[in-house]
Amino acid sequence: MRSTVACLLFGLIAVYPSGCKREQRVFDPGSAGTQVADGVSLNSVQAGGSLPLPDVSKFEASAYAVGEGKRLYNAYNCVGCHAQGGGAIGPALMDSEWIYGSHPDQIYSTIVQGRPNGMPSFGGKLPDYQVWELVAYVRSMSGQLPSDVAPSRSDTMPVAKAEQARQKEHPSDQNEQRIQKAKP
Amino acid sequence: MSVTLMPIPGFPGNQTALNPAGPAAVHIEHTFALIFWITTTVYLLALAAVIYVVTRRRYQLTLMPEPLPTTKESDRVVTRAVAAAMVLTVMLLFVMMISSFITSRRIGRMNDQQALTIDVYGHQWWWEVQYPNEHEPFRIVTTANEIHVPVGTPIRIRGTSRDVIHSFWAPNIQGKRDLMPGYNTDVLMQVDQPGLWRGQCAEYCGLQHAHMSFYMVAESQTDFDNWMTMQIQPAVAPNNPQTQHGQQVFLTHACVMCHTIRGTTAGSRVGPDLTHLASRSTIAAGMLPNTVGNLGGWIMNPQSLKPGSRMPPNQISGTDLQDLLAYLETLR
Numbered sequence: 070m071r072s073t074v075a076c077l078l079f080g081l082i083a084v085y086p087s088g089c090k091r092e093q094r095v096f097d098p099g100s101a102g103t104q105v106a107d108g109v110s111l112n113s114v115q116a117g118g119s120l121p122l123p124d125v126s127k128f129e130a131s132a133y134a135v136g137e138g139k140r141l142y143n144a145y146n147c148v149g150c151h152a153q154g155g156g157a158i159g160p161a162l163m164d165s166e167w168i169y170g171s172h173p174d175q176i177y178s179t180i181v182q183g184r185p186n187g188m189p190s191f192g193g194k195l196p197d198y199q200v201w202e203l204v205a206y207v208r209s210m211s212g213q214l215p216s217d218v219a220p221s222r223s224d225t226m227p228v229a230k231a232e233q234a235r236q237k238e239h240p241s242d243q244n245e246q247r248i249q250k251a252k253p
Numbered sequence: 254m255s256v257t258l259m260p261i262p263g264f265p266g267n268q269t270a271l272n273p274a275g276p277a278a279v280h281i282e283h284t285f286a287l288i289f290w291i292t293t294t295v296y297l298l299a300l301a302a303v304i305y306v307v308t309r310r311r312y313q314l315t316l317m318p319e320p321l322p323t324t325k326e327s328d329r330v331v332t333r334a335v336a337a338a339m340v341l342t343v344m345l346l347f348v349m350m351i352s353s354f355i356t357s358r359r360i361g362r363m364n365d366q367q368a369l370t371i372d373v374y375g376h377q378w379w380w381e382v383q384y385p386n387e388h389e390p391f392r393i394v395t396t397a398n399e400i401h402v403p404v405g406t407p408i409r410i411r412g413t414s415r416d417v418i419h420s421f422w423a424p425n426i427q428g429k430r431d432l433m434p435g436y437n438t439d440v441l442m443q444v445d446q447p448g449l450w451r452g453q454c455a456e457y458c459g460l461q462h463a464h465m466s467f468y469m470v471a472e473s474q475t476d477f478d479n480w481m482t483m484q485i486q487p488a489v490a491p492n493n494p495q496t497q498h499g500q501q502v503f504l505t506h507a508c509v510m511c512h513t514i515r516g517t518t519a520g521s522r523v524g525p526d527l528t529h530l531a532s533r534s535t536i537a538a539g540m541l542p543n544t545v546g547n548l549g550g551w552i553m554n555p556q557s558l559k560p561g562s563r564m565p566p567n568q569i570s571g572t573d574l575q576d577l578l579a580y581l582e583t584l585r
Contacts, residue, residue: 096560144523145510194507196565224416224434 138206375419397525423452460561466539487516499580
């Protein structure tokens with residue numbers, strides 16, 4: 070009996086911190102969150118040392134941010150080319166194939182800078198935090214986010230399994246050595 | 254059966270069902286007044302009876318009263334009194350119920366009329382208003398948060414929602430009608446008194462539900478026709494360097510991702526149509542008067558005015574903002 074209670078208590082304590090972040094909502098990102106979006110380097114060959122990686126955890130751990138990403142994905146007509154992740158004019162986003170990299174910062178750069186033969190550049194048109202919300206949602210499409218954060222249902226008629234229920238895909242660049250911060 | 258009851262005192266003004274401005278609201282107000290006066294009278298009578306009994310001072314407070322001696326005669330009197338009160342209560346309840354049926358029937362019968370159709374789409378947290386035109390689709394008028402209607406003409410509000418369930422309610426004109434995503438509902442109404450009638454979302458729809466209001470602008474048929482003619486026009490082209498630059502600011506910043514200005518390349522349908530923004534009296538769904546200052550504050554950071562609103566904060570330099578505002582002010 071006592072051990073059951075202890076287990077429950079431990080479980081609650083373990084769940085508590087992650088549960089908090091999941092529900093965190095930032096409505097007013099302030100001026101820092103609205104910086105004009107800028108690109109990041111795509112590989113480790115970078116003059117003058119590599120750029121620091123931004124902290125994406127506040128977007129990828131927040132169900133609200135991912136849900137917003139899902140809404141923006143439709144509102145900004147990403148569906149027009151990528152469909153609901155299966156791809157059409159543009160490449161699929163729910164599989165393990167990534168032409169320009171599957172890491173959050175790489176997807177971010179793809180959105181901000183645009184890519185040859187079709188992907189427009191959204192730099193200057195979207196506030197920085199919305200791009201990160203889109204990145205988080207795009208990653209949830211191939212099951213890269215924890216299932217408590219990924220969206221569980223669509224507002225429209227579902228055409229595929231909910232993001233939450235998807236198998237995690239394993240992009241080939243996932244285990245590559247990522248850019249290290251330059252050591253002084 | 255048309256009984257005119259005394260209006261209920263103390264509730265004049267806008268956004269109240271007790272100051273009807275159209276036939277549907279008049280029917281509703283009648284039923285309400287009937288129920289109000291019946292229940293008020295019964296309440297006052299019952300209260301008077303209690304006060305009378307309590308203040309008779311038949312006994313001293315320190316003594317435990319003996320039960321009243323009863324006779325067969327007194328029992329009969331009491332039984333009859335209780336029975337009569339019950340019969341009266343049931344009859345009054347029936348009067349109220351039948352009056353409610355009659356009102357529902359009258360309002361329902363309004364639906365048979367030929368009417369001017371206006372499409373209303375509920376959004377989190379604003380109203381999209383469209384005047385459909387089946388034969389000339391290029392003459393469809395789209396606006397937001399302001400519904401212009403001709404006085405004395407039946408109007409059919411055909412509503413649906415773009416996201417969650419909302420409810421369309423202009424209390425001075427008609428009862429509520431829920432707007433359901435993926436489903437059309439319609440409600441017939443008519444405004445008999447010219448003026449600005451405020452309405453609001455009446456179904457909790459998220460953070461800014463309380464700031465989701467609209468105005469029904471009831472005006473004469475001529476004014477309405479003039480308004481329509483003006484709204485059908487595309488936006489005026491900017492005619493001086495400042496407004497020309499303002500238009501460029503609009504088209505090269507985040508604005509263009511969500512808003513439409515007909516006559517330019519901005520054609521997104523996520524946010525309100527801004528083609529005739531300056532002709533509207535409020536911004537942010539009736540929350541703020543449409544002045545240059547409010548508009549500037551709203552563009553820079555809507556989240557500080559209406560937290561959770563779908564519009565993001567914008568990073569625009571001071572001169573760019575001034576030019577943008579100058580341009581938006583020309584959109585009459």
